[in-house]
Amino acid sequence: MLIKRQPDGLLVPSSEITPREIYEGRRDFIRKAAVTAVAGSALWEFATRQAFAQGTGAKLPAKPNPAYALPEKQTPFKDATSYNNFYEFGTDKGDPVEAAHTLKPRPWSVVIDGEVKKPVTLDIDSLIKLAPLEERIYRLRCVEGWSMVIPWVGYSFSEIIKKVEPTGNAKYVEFTTLADSRQMPGLNSRVLEWPYKEGLRIDEANHPLTLLTVGMYGQVLPNQNGAPVRIVVPWKYGFKSAKSIVRIRFMKGQPRTAWNVVAPNEYGFYSNVNPNVDHPRWSQASERRIGEDGFFQRKRKTLMFNGYDQVASLYAGMDLKKYF
Numbered sequence: 347m348l349i350k351r352q353p354d355g356l357l358v359p360s361s362e363i364t365p366r367e368i369y370e371g372r373r374d375f376i377r378k379a380a381v382t383a384v385a386g387s388a389l390w391e392f393a394t395r396q397a398f399a400q401g402t403g404a405k406l407p408a409k410p411n412p413a414y415a416l417p418e419k420q421t422p423f424k425d426a427t428s429y430n431n432f433y434e435f436g437t438d439k440g441d442p443v444e445a446a447h448t449l450k451p452r453p454w455s456v457v458i459d460g461e462v463k464k465p466v467t468l469d470i471d472s473l474i475k476l477a478p479l480e481e482r483i484y485r486l487r488c489v490e491g492w493s494m495v496i497p498w499v500g501y502s503f504s505e506i507i508k509k510v511e512p513t514g515n516a517k518y519v520e521f522t523t524l525a526d527s528r529q530m531p532g533l534n535s536r537v538l539e540w541p542y543k544e545g546l547r548i549d550e551a552n553h554p555l556t557l558l559t560v561g562m563y564g565q566v567l568p569n570q571n572g573a574p575v576r577i578v579v580p581w582k583y584g585f586k587s588a589k590s591i592v593r594i595r596f597m598k599g600q601p602r603t604a605w606n607v608v609a610p611n612e613y614g615f616y617s618n619v620n621p622n623v624d625h626p627r628w629s630q631a632s633e634r635r636i637g638e639d640g641f642f643q644r645k646r647k648t649l650m651f652n653g654y655d656q657v658a659s660l661y662a663g664m665d666l667k668k669y670f
């Protein structure tokens with residue numbers, strides 16, 4: 347049996363019932379077998395997802411920006427696309443790769459409005475063409491204590507700010523992500539308030555590091571990584587990097603953000619990576635690099651601002667224990 351069916355009818359990914367090496371071997375087998383399978387069958391869908399997990403999504407060429415190269419080994423594509431947080435598709439790390447095939451990243455449009463002189467709704471192709479695409483290698487550090495090194499494709503979010511011309515009232519930017527229960531089985535669970543929202547202060551959003559992201563590893567974003575468009579804010583914990591964005595709103599006041607609403611004492615609005623401020627339930631002093639020395643072995647020291655010292659001036663004079 348490739349997939350075990352539980353009494354409640356849920357499909358258990360083979361990753362949960364067999365060791366990694368074996369299920370990866372099975373994936374190869376499944377991929378080959380699927381060539382002759384009937385389109386639309388569960389097996390076909392499973393195989394398509396696995397092919398996607400190998401990096402066969404549409405190519406998205408981008409010029410590497412040497413200013414954002416990192417002298418660190420990149421996380422293998424397979425790990426970056428099969429160990430994810432995307433609660434709209436379930437709360438286990440392996441859920442998104444198995445379930446996110448139901449997300450339809452096209453057609454897609456993003457509303458950009460609020461405190462701006464030129465509000466606009468952009469379809470995904472216009473959004474991709476708004477500025478030249480760059481490849482930037484960023485660390486992404488999850489609040490749970492793991493990190494990855496990923497070659498993202500996108501451009502600085504400041505390009506969007508330039509286009510819509512915020513009014514003098516715009517002090518914050520809110521990112522609202524898709525909440526469609528037909529595409530997202532995880533919405534049945536009330537772990538978070540849906541739609542998932544995140545936000546930045548406008549100067550953070552305008553910092554050149556903040557990346558409007560449409561791809562990774564030279565191809566369009568896999569669904570499980572937030573297709574077709576997400577934000578990546580590399581000096582903040584991963585949950586600030588909202589996936590599958592449908593609305594960008596410029597605001598006077600600080601937006602409500604998903605994790606802050608669910609647990610305000612654990613997840614602040616700022617959420618800058620900070621080894622000196624522990625999460626109330628665990629230390630933030632170190633992290634595991636996914637895909638390094640086996641899946642989850644070596645620990646490295648977590649760096650202030652995740653190593654992006656160039657943002658320090660944004661927080662000059664702020665008590666980062668208070669504004670965590």
Ligand SMILES: Nc1nc2c(c(=O)[nH]1)N[C@H]1C(S)=C(S)[C@@H](COP(=O)(O)O)O[C@H]1N2
Pocket residue numbers: 426429430431432433434486487488489494523542570571572583584585586587588589590
């Ligand atoms: N819409 C949405 N965006 C989200 C999340 C989510 O659950 N829903 N999880 C966040 C968290 S906790 C992390 S660590 C990163 C993970 O991004 P990755 O799976 O591409 O590594 O996405 C963030 N963006």
Ligand SMILES: [Mo]
Pocket residue numbers: 431487488489490583584585
């Ligand atoms: Mo995270």
